[in-house]
Amino acid sequence: MMSPTADNAPPKFRAAPRLLVVSLLVLLALGSSGCRWNPWIRRPAGDAAPVIFSHTPTLEEVTSALNAQTSRVQTLQTQGATVSVPGFPAISAELAVERPRKLRMRAGTAFTGPEIDLGMNDELFWFWAARNPQPGIYYARHDRFATSPLRSALAVDPAWVTDALGLVQLPPVQEITGPSPAGTDRMELRWTVQSAAGPMTRLIHVHAKHGWIVEQHLYDPRGNVMVSSKASDHQYSSVDGVALPRLVELNVPSASLQLRMDVTSYAVNMPFADGQTLFELPSQSLGNAPLVDLADPATAAALGGTMGAPGASGPMSPQPAIPAATPLNGATRYRGMPQYR
Template sequence: MTQRPVRAWHARSTPHRPLVQSARLLAAALFCLAITPCISCTGAFRNPFRPGSPPVPEVLLPGASLADVIAAINANADRLQTLQTTNASITVPGIPGVPLLRGNIAAMRPGRMRIEASAALLGKQVDMGANDDAFWFWTKQNNPPGVYFVRRDQLAQGAAAGLMPIDPQWLLDALGFARLDPAGFHEGPTVTSNGSLEIRSIVQTPRGPVAKLTVVDAKRGVILEQHAYDGQGALIASARTLEHRYDPSVQVAIPQRLELRLVAADLALTIDLGTPALNAALPNPAVWTMPVMPGVPLVDLANAPEGLYPSMGQTFNQTGMYDIPAATVPSASLDSPYGSAVNAMPQGSPPTGTSNAPGWNGAFAPAPQSSGVPPSAVPSYPPGAPVPNGFGASNGYGAPNAYAPGSEPSPYA
């Protein structure tokens, strides 16, 4: 099994203090809905199946195929239509028991979400959401002040590219809405040393292709971790499920507590969803409406010049009132699942004549030529479409182990 190098994850120095007051509040809000489970920074992995709660059914047999695993993931996600909670809390690792923010979270398939969060004695600090047309965020400390927004088809334009490093859809994935497109580009499942399953995918986003690593429980078929990488193989975002919550009435498992990282912001957070209601009617349809606040301008980031507005990481990390000591920012035990930027993902010409071919940007490098995935586990590609160089059956590429030596977490520890 291929071993992965471990790269230390260093905290960055805090940029301009005037800008700081919006990013930590914001990235926490962003990541409340961000991505579902991450790799343990220390190698210790807590049992994600809460003792005493309704058990998550076992739906996968040993040796499950890629199609079986994708079907299990999607069946759980498809049964989840809405989620809402009024008592979510966000804390910072290393400061146990001290809530960073408390607030409301609502999400609805396929791509709507809203978070409104407050800090003790300081009132409302964050309003962030997405509807069918746009994604927006506001923090009390936004500098320049404003409700920043961008239309979904303009996420890669203007200041939006730097301010919003994550596709809003990834935020819903954290809550249990994550699906894998059966017709997409996947490789695996690979069995890790602790018995979990890994699937590697190329996902097309408004910003271009993104590499995604999904770690799945081998019996229950629920997602334990999700990691997103850019075309250079650099980690963009990562999350780990500390506890799952299973609701027998709707037969859905979702993360109850999440440990999340937004790498661009050097930010680590733990989210507890409190007592979420699943598939209940939302009390007010206006929850999906972008807020209009007296005296607060609407700022269209797609038409705003780059550099004028702070990034999401700056906005959150410069809040000042919640500065995270460097010692509380954990080391990353995982960088790229391909070992380095040089071994990021396939390169070469994109498959032609197919409707689901990902957009190649030329930055992907050849994948490592290792074994581990039997030919039967390699995904089938559309008839007549050449398999991309370095990815798939054409070279027997098998996904290497995603964990550094000694860091493999046990999902049942």
């Protein structure tokens, strides 16, 4: 039997795929979540960011600084956040995350009410959208989704959840190449990531003085961009000892998706008003929306043909292939770097 495509898919799935892609990639790339908490505790803003690197750092110094900042953040919450995609107005969003894998995002407007509910915990992830023509809470267990056709089509690991905000836990230094120059006040690190689609290359750009991540890319085995993110307008908190971006831009060429998140302020390591119930599948709180398992072969077949054309590019104009690395001062050696043509 022919697999369903955009033209011959069952009617209940025909209008949903684009919303599925957008919602899934918001979840996978932003890796944040939201709730209503009260009272709101705001951290001091506008602190002068310290100079982390006053000299050309070694690989050990860069990885130590990045991992140290990530380790200082166990929970993260935002207020005054908005999420937008080209062609659609921005909507308000409340985000919260508990490292390493719990997150929730709720978004909506004052006029229409809740619009999006995304979440993830150690066992599974889910999303719900009010304007989905076929109401449903789409979800999947991590272990089952890892081997599903949709997972292969997206080729994005949920481990990206908080990385777009700069909270990256780096692998051992033996697996990393760099640092190498990457433009004004930038240096580059890269390493290989194993995935169901084969070995991928992860590349990040780090501010050469302040030590925060300003750009990230994930390349497939052929050197094509899978996911890119840019972070800017960093806010440093001397109380928390971390710098977090107030603007995050995401580009997912395989889904022709560009997304922007603006954040007014953060609260770090504060308790959640809803406790751990915040990170539970909200099957009882979204009306009569049925549960739809994305790892189910029937669902994957109905949606898999409309995931977008690989290789499409967006306004961020990501590089079409993995750029060559330039050793810092000619001294850095690149260990085991695969060649892409």
